[in-house]
Amino acid sequence: MTARTDDARIRATWDANATAWTDAVRGGRIESRRVATDAAIVAACERQPHGPLLDVGCGEGWLLAALADRGRRDRYDALVDDASRCAGPWRTIVCNFALLDADLVPVLRALRARLAPDGALLVQTVHPWAALGDARYASAWREERWQAFGDAFAEPMPWYYRTLGDWVRALGDAGFGIARLEEPVHPDTGRPLSLLLQCRSA
Numbered sequence: 208m209t210a211r212t213d214d215a216r217i218r219a220t221w222d223a224n225a226t227a228w229t230d231a232v233r234g235g236r237i238e239s240r241r242v243a244t245d246a247a248i249v250a251a252c253e254r255q256p257h258g259p260l261l262d263v264g265c266g267e268g269w270l271l272a273a274l275a276d277r278g279r280r281d282r283y284d285a286l287v288d289d290a291s292r293c294a295g296p297w298r299t300i301v302c303n304f305a306l307l308d309a310d311l312v313p314v315l316r317a318l319r320a321r322l323a324p325d326g327a328l329l330v331q332t333v334h335p336w337a338a339l340g341d342a343r344y345a346s347a348w349r350e351e352r353w354q355a356f357g358d359a360f361a362e363p364m365p366w367y368y369r370t371l372g373d374w375v376r377a378l379g380d381a382g383f384g385i386a387r388l389e390e391p392v393h394p395d396t397g398r399p400l401s402l403l404l405q406c407r408s409a
């Protein structure tokens with residue numbers, strides 16, 4: 208797939224699944240979010256100094272609502288291509304399970320250009336070891352078929368599975384260094400659920 212078709216496919220899928228996704232998130236039906244990853248990204252945002260915060264690929268907007276409930280008012284959401292509202296500079300930019308494309312370096316560079324000099328990029332993504340299954344450990348396109356949700360989702364979602372090494376490489380190629388790496392785990396099983404990367408301009 209070319210970068211342009213990837214983008215169009217991902218966008219069309221999310222448009223088709225918007226209602227099902229909103230119901231799943233607001234109904235607390237995604238266990239990993241309920242038990243660990245929502246709290247992890249909220250805590251990571253709260254550790255950042257106050258200042259404008261941008262949530263890129265914000266979905267139905269739960270994260271900004273959670274931060275508002277905790278008194279953080281300087282926050283904005285954005286579709287990935289909403290450039291006019293995204294000029295920045297931002298103190299914090301968050302991508303919570305929102306970097307789904309194969310070719311990430313251009314979007315990461317664009318985000319770096321919009322960060323304040325002391326700003327941080329927070330990326331939470333599926334833990335590559337948790338999502339590996341029986342597949343080879345190599346970056347590749349995959350499809351989420353939403354099997355746990357019955358017929359609610361209209362379209363399978365294409366997403367690019369990335370190894371830990373390829374995450375580090377993409378961030379480095381975009382000019383980011385990793386200041387902190389967390390691995391939220393399932394509280395009962397101890398299995399890793401996500402990678403949470405706090406990045407700064409290198």
Ligand SMILES: C[S@@+](CC[C@H](N)C(=O)[O-])C[C@H]1O[C@@H](n2cnc3c(N)ncnc32)[C@H](O)[C@@H]1O
Nearest residue numbers: 214217218221264265266287303304305306307
């Ligand atoms: C798994 S959802 C996460 C939503 C939200 N950040 C959250 O934590 O609930 C992925 C989001 O990324 C957005 N997204 C990622 N890549 C995109 C693209 N190329 N075009 C349009 N939307 C994209 C989708 O619209 C969707 O809202």
